[in-house]
Amino acid sequence: MISDVVVIGAGPAGLSAAVAAAEAGASVVVIDENPRPGGKLLGQLHEEPGTGWWIGAEISKSLAKRAEEAGVRILSNRQVWNLSPKWEVALDNGESVCGEYAVVATGAAERPLPIPGWSLPGVMAIGAAQTLTNYYRVRPGDRVAVVGMDPLSLTVAHELSMAGADVVGIYLPSKSVFAGSQADPDRNLEYLAGMSDLAPNALLRWGGRLASNRALRNLALTFFPTSGIPLMGTKLNLRKSIVSIGGDERVQHVEIATIDKHGNPGKTRTVDVDCVCISGGLYPVQELTRDCELVRIDQLGGTVPLYSPEMETSQSNLFVAGNVTGIEGAKIAMAQGTLAGTAIASRLGRIQGKDAVDQAAEAVRSARKSSAITFMPDIDEGRRIAEDLWLQLEREKSMTQKDESYA
Amino acid sequence: MKRISEHPVLGPLEEEEIGFEFDGQSYRGIKGDSIAAALLANGVRTLRYSNRDGEPRGIYCGIGHCYECRMTVNGVQSVRACITQACDGDVLESQGENRREGSNDF
Numbered sequence: 152m153i154s155d156v157v158v159i160g161a162g163p164a165g166l167s168a169a170v171a172a173a174e175a176g177a178s179v180v181v182i183d184e185n186p187r188p189g190g191k192l193l194g195q196l197h198e199e200p201g202t203g204w205w206i207g208a209e210i211s212k213s214l215a216k217r218a219e220e221a222g223v224r225i226l227s228n229r230q231v232w233n234l235s236p237k238w239e240v241a242l243d244n245g246e247s248v249c250g251e252y253a254v255v256a257t258g259a260a261e262r263p264l265p266i267p268g269w270s271l272p273g274v275m276a277i278g279a280a281q282t283l284t285n286y287y288r289v290r291p292g293d294r295v296a297v298v299g300m301d302p303l304s305l306t307v308a309h310e311l312s313m314a315g316a317d318v319v320g321i322y323l324p325s326k327s328v329f330a331g332s333q334a335d336p337d338r339n340l341e342y343l344a345g346m347s348d349l350a351p352n353a354l355l356r357w358g359g360r361l362a363s364n365r366a367l368r369n370l371a372l373t374f375f376p377t378s379g380i381p382l383m384g385t386k387l388n389l390r391k392s393i394v395s396i397g398g399d400e401r402v403q404h405v406e407i408a409t410i411d412k413h414g415n416p417g418k419t420r421t422v423d424v425d426c427v428c429i430s431g432g433l434y435p436v437q438e439l440t441r442d443c444e445l446v447r448i449d450q451l452g453g454t455v456p457l458y459s460p461e462m463e464t465s466q467s468n469l470f471v472a473g474n475v476t477g478i479e480g481a482k483i484a485m486a487q488g489t490l491a492g493t494a495i496a497s498r499l500g501r502i503q504g505k506d507a508v509d510q511a512a513e514a515v516r517s518a519r520k521s522s523a524i525t526f527m528p529d530i531d532e533g534r535r536i537a538e539d540l541w542l543q544l545e546r547e548k549s550m551t552q553k554d555e556s557y558a
Numbered sequence: 559m560k561r562i563s564e565h566p567v568l569g570p571l572e573e574e575e576i577g578f579e580f581d582g583q584s585y586r587g588i589k590g591d592s593i594a595a596a597l598l599a600n601g602v603r604t605l606r607y608s609n610r611d612g613e614p615r616g617i618y619c620g621i622g623h624c625y626e627c628r629m630t631v632n633g634v635q636s637v638r639a640c641i642t643q644a645c646d647g648d649v650l651e652s653q654g655e656n657r658r659e660g661s662n663d664f
């Protein structure tokens with residue numbers, strides 16, 4: 152199969168790239184290993200400032216419909232195994248799809264956070280709980296403990312209680328090599344501080360306000376009630392961590408320790424639960440860009456490909472969009488996808504002039520400004536580092552070109 | 559059992575039912591369910607048993623990365639239950655040591 156553009160990943164970024172390119176007249180194929188398009192958008196559900204509820208399942212459906220109306224072919228249930236230059240995409244069924252341009256929009260995944268007992272049925276990643284609850288409408292448990300304190304875990308805790316689950320508490324992971332600073336109460340308060348006033352639910356807003364003031368933060372840690380702070384049907388526990396998960400054949404209880412303000416455990420207690428949701432943080436899924444210039448930038452969530460202001464990587468005609476470039480919200484992923492698709496359409500000669508590309512680039516900037524959730528507290532700094540490294544790469548490239556022309 | 563039929567924000571549930579079999583027992587699901595979601599809605603958490611010790615395993619990542627949910631679907635081994643849609647008439651089997659015929663964990 153040959154087309155102008157092959158997009159890998161039917162999340163908000165990939166679908167938006169496909170729509171932009173196809174609506175300009177390019178032929179586009181999108182590949183995703185899930186049974187339906189939408190990516191992580193499918194499970195999302197939160198209140199957006201000014202615009203009401205963000206129901207990911209519905210937005211996914213309308214994006215996919217728009218893509219199909221523009222002539223995009225969406226291949227679902229197909230895993231991409233390899234991507235090779237100019238651009239051939241190898242699928243798990245032995246077939247391949249070729250395109251003059253490729254867009255890698257493989258999104259984000261969750262870091263595992265091992266806790267003793269975590270292999271028991273009933274322990275799951277917070278994202279699995281999110282999709283089960285909001286998309287499949289199946290409650291992952293009736294009494295749920297959430298581990299890890301970050302914008303995603305707070306959002307999902309709220310979603311779980313809206314769906315009728317009893318969220319017994321949000322706890323820190325216990326100190327371990329895996330948990331790192333995630334087990335440190337002060338680091339967590341600082342993290343909460345990074346969340347803007349626009350935060351989508353009261354849990355987030357409360358956390359943000361409390362933690363934004365350094366003096367308050369110190370006070371809050373010292374006096375944070377060891378019983379946690381009750382909030383929207385659950386408890387935020389900065390002074391409690393999960394020591395282990397137990398049960399016969401499935402989760403039946405967790406062991407919770409009271410910790411001091413540095414995260415060191417003291418007394419423990421057993422709490423009955425039938426589900427534990429672990430939030431270990433998100434990272435960009437970038438295996439398919441391995442031949443591009445890559446750089447590890449922790450502020451963006453991990454290793455990411457470097458890319459131009461039009462989303463092109465160091466490999467010509469290979470573009471990226473969405474969380475593969477760093478962990479951000481769905482609206483930003485969509486704007487990045489639109490930019491990549493528009494830039495490709497322009498390169499294909501389907502769009503005249505630079506206006507459309509400039510507008511799409513501006514839309515990414517404004518999506519960032521109005522973003523409701525910030526997943527990585529220092530994301531702006533991460534972006535700046537990535538942009539600088541790209542410019543450096545460009546300079547080096549033009550130097551070698553000059554050298555070669557003199558030779 | 560664990561199905562969220564009432565939700566303050568989301569609309570009504572899809573009502574079209576499907577029927578399938580897992581380790582010899584019959585279950586009902588809703589059209590569009592993933593296999594893992596349909597089983598969990600029936601209270602089934604254990605999807606396979608670990609090869610080494612025969613310990614029960616269930617859904618973990620939910621996005622096809624960890625392979626904890628792999629099972630045999632209509633004779634095909636190691637299919638990921640979290641990203642595979644349940645279809646009417648499916649015959650599903652758990653894999654691994656200790657597999658117990660008809661076992662479930664209500």
Ligand SMILES: Cc1cc2nc3c(=O)[nH]c(=O)nc-3n(C[C@H](O)[C@H](O)[C@H](O)COP(=O)(O)OP(=O)(O)OC[C@H]3O[C@@H](n4cnc5c(N)ncnc54)[C@H](O)[C@@H]3O)c2cc1C
Nearest residue numbers: 160162163164184190191231258259278473474480481484
């Ligand atoms: C668990 C989780 C929860 C999140 N919750 C929220 C939230 O509530 N609000 C919010 O704004 N943001 C949330 N995010 C951030 C989220 O990543 C972005 O909102 C957005 O979905 C990113 O879009 P994307 O298109 O870049 O990637 P994704 O939405 O991740 O889509 C990528 C797609 O690529 C597919 N894919 C990847 N590799 C392959 C391959 N090799 N072969 C075939 N297909 C492949 C995947 O199956 C997936 O469908 C969440 C992220 C995660 C991981």
Ligand code: FES
Nearest residue numbers: 618620622625640
């Ligand atoms: S739960 Fe991880 S692959 Fe299915």
